[in-house]
Amino acid sequence: MATFLAVIIGLALACGVALYLCARILDKSNNFGDFSGNADTLSTRGIVYTSSVDRVRKNTIPDRGYYGCPFQINGR
Amino acid sequence: MIQFCKNCGAKIVFDPKTNCMYCDNCGSFFDVSEYQIEEGYQEDAPVPQSQLYGDYANPPAYGGGQQQAYGGQQYGQQQAYGSQQYGGQQYGQQQAYGSQQTYGNGQQYGSQQTYGTQQEYAGQQGYTDQQAYAPLDMECYIYRCGSCGAEISINNVEASTFCVYCGNPNVVFSRVAKVKRPQKIIPFSVTWQQAEMLIRAKVRDGFFIPNEIKNFRVEMLRGIYIPYYITCIGYRDAMEVKSTVKRGKDSETIYSLRSGYCVFDRMTTDASRRLTDATSEKLEPFNMQELKDFNENYLTGFYADVSDVDPQEACVTAYWRARGLFEEEILKSVEGSSKKILQQYPEYIVQTEPMKTMFPAWFLTFRYKDRPYTILVNGQTGKVVGGIPWNKTKFITLFVIIAVLLSIIIIPILKGYFILEFGSGRRYSSSSNDSSGKLLVYIVIGAGLAISAGVTKLKRVLKSIRLASESSLTSFVSKRQKGG
Secondary structure (H helix, E strand, C coil): CHHHHHHHHHHHHHHHHHHHHHHHHHHHHHEECCCCCCHHHHCCCCCEEEEEECCCCCCCCCCCCCCCCCCCCCCC | CCCECCCCCCEEEEECCCCEEEECCCCCEECHHHCCCCCCCCCCCCEEHHHHHCCCCCCCCCHHHHHHHHHHHHHHHHHHHHHHHHHCCCHHHHHHHHHHHHHHHHHHHHHHHHCCHHHHHHHHHCCHHHHHCCCCCCCEEEEECCCCCCEEEEECCEEEEECCCCCCEEECHHHHHHCCCCCEECCCCCCHHHHHHHHHHHHHHCCCCCHHHHCCCCCEEEEEEEEEEEEEEEEEEEEEEEEEEEECCEEEEEEEEEEEEEEEEEEEEECCCCCCHHHHHHHCCCCHHHCEECCHHHHCCCEEECCCCCHHHHHHHHHHHHHHHHHHHHHHHCCCEEEEEEEECCEEEECCCCEEEEEEEEEEEEEECCEEEEEEEECCCCCEEEECCCCHHHHHHHHHHHHHHHHHHHHHHHHHHHHHHHCCCCCCCHHHHHHHHHHHHHHHHHHHHHHHHHHHHHHHHHHHHHHHCCHHHHHHHHCCCCCC
16 A cells, blocks of 8 residues: 555656656746836836735725826826 | 949948948948938839739728728727726726827827828828738738839838848839838837847857857848937826835735826837737837937848838836736835725826837847747847747756755755654643744745746746747747848
């Protein structure tokens, strides 16, 4: 029983790690230049948070004041 | 339009190495600004092929037909946009920004610059019939080479090309100058030789790249200016995010609120329908500090396309990209895992008209197993982009070797551990049973995670390889005329 379990689990782990390592090498070897951009590269100041609250009740409406926002939309 | 050397009269081209116009014949260099285009300069207009050879199979339609097609395209996009909007949770607020801010702007651009262009252009140039009567499916125009007078064919977005007869670089000046002239350009900094060297260096180091590809023969290496829009878009959003955090043995669901704004003042979107967004995004980033005022002389010696995407559509693309990036950053700022946005109020405003620009890229096409693949090099930074076919036999062999080696190590260790825990007639306590069970679970989870991460990476590479062999990308390069 111990041998059987060891073989099954050991093989699964070995195959998983081997697949991950090979895929990683393949990614480095055959795939060049991935870029999807980020807020810092496409903007000068990046994201400015105007409100950040953790652990609130479900369905709490987020604050839409955007204090200090340099542009206006719909008059605010 | 061809530029000629002031010293010897031979053709000159833009040299990325020196950032000057270069004469291959006498070795002279000239500053780009030395060659100014005369005011009021006019060239023969491109003539639709049907006008020359009589395309009776496709009877010409009036300008209205073209408008219809254009309108149809636009309608389709708006419909798609609409379904995305209304399908989600952000129905109300998107409707608000869409109607007031962006569509308003887009319509303005459209009326001034885009929608009316074909007709206006034709009218101003005095060849209304040739342009406005162009059949809907006509892609090919005949253009007269400024050097030898031969007729060369161009498609409806090419801004510069080479003459197939004399090999001289031709800038289809009238089109660039009058209709879709970009405001800015990033000139090529990477030369033909450097581009080839960069690709060879990447390919040489690749472990899974087949040897046939490592010694590739340059079948086609083309320097092409890709049209882009730079849009300044202000985006703000307020969200409620649900996430799961671990507290000791248990996990807890928490809700967080985030509000903020971002001015994406360098938002780039490609303005070519023939190139996929995924490919053009991969080519980024470009260094915007090196943007220069557009000058036709930068195009000489390269291929170039003008934009065939209208500014309104560019605004919508920029919005979706801004939203994606914003959400990504917000989710990063929230603790825990399994994050999900429950409610959000996205708003955006396009602050200035999208700026038409041209960015440089080298396209290398090679064949492997009768299938063409295209690798791109950023013409400014030298960044190599693309997916190369892999040697499957080598991959499987390495996989088996690693798996066998790991099995040889792992299986005896596990076997020994299980024998100690369960076997040998030892009377084991419930706590030892617990720890064995936990270890088993951890190992199984570890194996699952490794397999999942491996499959994700594999999928990413395969997607990249598929993108490199897409027919649209190949035809983007291969349909260029030989020359240069």
